[in-house]
Amino acid sequence: LREVEGLPVVAKTEGLVEYCRSASLDEVLVAVEDTANPKILGMIETLTKMGITIHYRIPVPEFSGAGQKALSQFGHFYTVTYANRFVPLGQLLLKRLLDIVGALAGCLLLMLLTFILGPLIRLESPGPVFFAQKRVGRNGRIFKMYKFRSMYADAEKRKKELMAQNEMNGLMFKMEKDPRITKVGAFMRKTSLDEFPQFVNILKGDMSLVGTRPPTLDEFEQYTPAHKKRLSFRPGLTGMWQVSGRSNIIDFEEIVRLDVEYINNWSFLLDIKILLKTVLQVFRQKGAK
Incomplete structure (x- = not known):
């Protein structure tokens, strides 16, 4: 693949860490099917040590009864919170x-x-x-x-x-x-x-x-x-x-x-x-x- 949703593919999995080490970038979006892959998690750990902000996609189901959703933290647990609306x-x-x-x-x-x-x-x-x-x-x-x-x-x-x-x-x-x-x-x-x-x-x-x-x-x-x-x-x-x-x-x-x-x-x-x-x-x- 050369593009993903209009964005250029600049490195393969094997060369991702090296590319991020030398490139001028602030954030990385990780979107993989196998979210528990040790190899992927190891690379992400290395990227975080570089001080790079990581956006890690997780599979989130949609529910018609909840109009909005947000990531939340309860103690050590990270959750997706569904609500009709989030009111200021x-x-x-x-x-x-x-x-x-x-x-x-x-x-x-x-x-x-x-x-x-x-x-x-x-x-x-x-x-x-x-x-x-x-x-x-x-x-x-x-x-x-x-x-x-x-x-x-x-x-x-x-x-x-x-x-x-x-x-x-x-x-x-x-x-x-x-x-x-x-x-x-x-x-x-x-x-x-x-x-x-x-x-x-x-x-x-x-x-x-x-x-x-x-x-x-x-x-x-x-x-x-x-x-x-x-x-x-x-x-x-x-x-x-x-x-x-x-x-x-x-x-x-x-x-x-x-x-x-x-x-x-x-x-x-x-x-x-x-x-x-x-x-x-x-x-x-x-x-x-």
Whole structure:
């Protein structure tokens, strides 16, 4: 061979060390089929003693589920790390800073809303002001998600009776005229006020301002491997599918598609855009039923 992918062949295996000794070069790329060949490894050892930088090709399989890969070191082991994306640390810190600032502001409003809504919730339906439910967060972590109680106290028990009337295709439950919702609860849901206690979850780090909605335990038990990808990001108060007309989406697979689209294309700027759209929708009372 005289060329390899447009590059000239300047030496054979036997003369490689001698060529590198006398040539003006900084780096050598080694691409051989037998990566454990003692002769090749011996030559590379000699080249490293010359101070030459070596790029040693290793056979690396491709996996469609991982968009990016990088070489990593764990102790004495060198590995290839596969991930959906490698996100700059600075962007992640900005996201967390935005969460903390937003959660602190939200918690101040939460105290005011509790003073106003608390008596109204209890007046219509005896029981606690807040509703806590176990949800599945990032990569399967279980946490308690908080809301203002918008349903009667026995709502969870009655859910099984209403499953036949589920209007969502897939693993989520949705019923537009859910008889478990109180009148105060219907108002809170329409205005998204019932979500305000989740600012406590955001402050604790269970959730983020923007992310994917955390499923219930019974929903999660039915997930396929493809569905679980939507849990590879910290769950959010709002997200891609919420600002895409969530009251009109009745197919769970479409929700998964939008969540995965968000994860694949995430950036700090995208979070800002989703937050702005969410605020507009709340003021227009659009998309929340």
